[in-house]
Amino acid sequence: MLDTELWTTGLTTMVVGMGVVFSFLVILIFAIMIATRVIRVVDKLCPVAVEEVKTPKKISQDESEIALAIALAVQK
DSSP, rough: OOOHHHHHHHHHHHHHHHHHHHHHHHHHHHHHHHHHHHHHHHHHHSSSOOOOOOOOOOOOOHHHHHHHHHHHHHHH
16 A cells, blocks of 8 residues: 555655746746736836716805705796
């Protein structure tokens, strides 16, 4: 049951697989860091125009009563 060749093959496969995954993750981290720096440089060269969001005017109590009276008058 304790076949050393089978254990060696299994451990080798595990180490190689984990090494490949670890290498991929390290490469991915560096690629994200490089992409972040590139995006920062591009953003400084070509900034994006941001539109201002207009907030609606707050209606006071008097104005809301006037609007209600106009709505009732128009309805009749």
